[in-house]
Amino acid sequence: MVEPQAGRTDIFVAPKAPPIRLVPSKPRHPLSRSLRSPRFTAAILTLGLALLSFGSLCYGSTLNLSGADVVTGLTALLGLGDELSGSEQTILVLRIRRTMVAIAVGASLAYSGALLQGIFRNALASPSILGISTGASVGASIAILLVAGYGPSMVVVTALERAPMFVSACAFGGAMLTTFLVNALGTRGGRISVPTLLLAGIAVNTCLGGLLVAMQSFAMSDNLEVAKALVSWTFGSLEDHGSSRIAVVWGGMLLSLLVLPFVSRELDIFAGGEEDAASLGVNTARVKLLTLAAASLAAASAVAVAGQIAFLGLVVPHLLRIWVGSSNRHLLPLSLLA
Numbered sequence: 001m002v003e004p005q006a007g008r009t010d011i012f013v014a015p016k017a018p019p020i021r022l023v024p025s026k027p028r029h030p031l032s033r034s035l036r037s038p039r040f041t042a043a044i045l046t047l048g049l050a051l052l053s054f055g056s057l058c059y060g061s062t063l064n065l066s067g068a069d070v071v072t073g074l075t076a077l078l079g080l081g082d083e084l085s086g087s088e089q090t091i092l093v094l095r096i097r098r099t100m101v102a103i104a105v106g107a108s109l110a111y112s113g114a115l116l117q118g119i120f121r122n123a124l125a126s127p128s129i130l131g132i133s134t135g136a137s138v139g140a141s142i143a144i145l146l147v148a149g150y151g152p153s154m155v156v157v158t159a160l161e162r163a164p165m166f167v168s169a170c171a172f173g174g175a176m177l178t179t180f181l182v183n184a185l186g187t188r189g190g191r192i193s194v195p196t197l198l199l200a201g202i203a204v205n206t207c208l209g210g211l212l213v214a215m216q217s218f219a220m221s222d223n224l225e226v227a228k229a230l231v232s233w234t235f236g237s238l239e240d241h242g243s244s245r246i247a248v249v250w251g252g253m254l255l256s257l258l259v260l261p262f263v264s265r266e267l268d269i270f271a272g273g274e275e276d277a278a279s280l281g282v283n284t285a286r287v288k289l290l291t292l293a294a295a296s297l298a299a300a301s302a303v304a305v306a307g308q309i310a311f312l313g314l315v316v317p318h319l320l321r322i323w324v325g326s327s328n329r330h331l332l333p334l335s336l337l338a
Contacts, residue, residue, distance in 0.1 A: 036323055038330040045337035049103070056099045062091055097246060102238050104249040105306045107336040108298040111256065113313025114320075114335040115295040118267035118328045119288060120197060123321065126314035127299035129198070131178045131205035133310065136296075136303035138208050139174025141215050141230050143167040148219075148226040168248045171304035175296040178204060183292065236307035245305045252301025256294040260332055263291050267328040 034040055057070045065073075065088065073092040075081040083089040109127060116125040116132075127133045143166050182204050186197025212234070220227035266287045269277045278284050302309070316338045317331060324330050 036325075038324050038334060041320075041324055041334060042337060045334065049337060053099050053103065056102070057092060057095050060091070060095055063088070065092065097242070098238050100246050101249060101305060104246070104253050105238070105302040105309065106312055108249065108253045108256070108302040109309060109312040110316035110335040110338060111253070111332065112295040112298040112302075114317035114328070114332050115263075115267075115291050115298075116313070117317050117321075118263075118331070119270065119291040119295075121271060122198070123318050124198060124314070125201075126310075127175075127295070128308070128310035128313060129205070130182050130201035131208055132175045132296060132299045133303050133308050133313075134205050134208040134212065135178025136171040136175040136300040137234070137308050138212055138215075139170040139172070139177075139300075140167050140304050141212060142174075143170035144226065144229050145215065145219065148223065148229075165244075165248070168252070168301065168304040172252075172297060172300035175300035175303070176293070178208065179292050179296045183288075232307055234308055236309040238306055249301045249305040252297050252304075256298040256301075257336075259290045259294040263287055263294075264329045264332055267291070267332075271326070 054067070054070065058065050058067060065084075069084060069088065070092065072081060073084045073089055076083040076089065077093070077096075084092060112132070113126040116127065116130065117123055119125075147166065182197065182201045185200035185204070186193055188196065212230075216227055216230045216234075219230055266277070266282050269280055269282050270284075270287070274284055277287075299313070317335050320331055320334050320338055324334060
């Protein structure tokens with residue numbers, strides 16, 4: 001209301017503002033909520049994994065086996081029936097090994113990517129982008145050169161005695177060193193700077209990639225067989241893996257899963273920032289150490305067996321986050337299945 005001027009009796013009244021109407025957001029349909037629930041998603045992923053695994057045993061480049069043949073061959077491996085005729089049983093065993101390697105490699109890379117995205121609070125973090133996969137490849141390549149005879153005689157003899165474990169140990173060491181190097185470069189004043197972290201990961205990844213190419217070039221001029229073994233790490237492969245390699249990748253994946261109960265809830269609290277997590281009683285140093293160690297172990301085990309396979313650690317957790325939400329209590333175990 002405005003005071004009237006002298007000699008005037010009219011009163012100016014401000015117009016009323018229209019009432020603000022709050023339009024409620026459209027509720028999600030109950031069926032949509034159930035489809036996106038973690039339990040239903042886990043059931044669908046488990047069913048899909050079983051069907052794809054069975055299909056991997058049935059079909060291949062050599063010959064196709066019927067479902068009954070696969071069941072008969074699996075029963076024979078358990079000692080409960082006769083083996084398949086001819087070379088079919090051998091082919092089935094090779095496909096079982098390939099399928100087991102594929103399952104563990106995919107689960108390890110996706111799980112590692114989910115851990116890294118949770119600890120760095122960035123959906124772009126992955127073992128390949130941060131250089132962990134390349135660091136593991138460099139470590140494995142150094143081990144291959146030592147197994148091939150390049151290096152001190154004592155080290156070469158030790159490497160030859162336990163070649164698969166030696167390659168895996170060197171891959172894990174390379175992944176761990178790369179992880180802590182990138183983390184150190186991306187930390188400013190005790191806090192992780194995500195842009196700096198990603199730039200550091202890209203820079204370290206490029207430098208390690210150059211070192212990897214240099215080792216391949218050196219081996220190519222001296223020993224083509226060693227050069228072929230080194231190059232295979234760049235392409236990635238799921239073929240020609242014995243029981244020792246299967247034990248390496250499954251053992252590394254299962255060991256990395258031991259940290260799951262100790263970091264899943266803490267990583268959800270990390271989403272609000274490291275300082276807020278510390279104020280809520282989270283031991284941030286312990287959580288970061290466990291998470292980085294588990295992510296490095298899972299990625300290193302996969303790279304040590306199958307070589308560099310990129311993109312899985314980036315896209316699988318990202319798609320799951322869109323579907324089921326960002327809670328790491330659901331995201332981490334579902335990444336293993338997806």
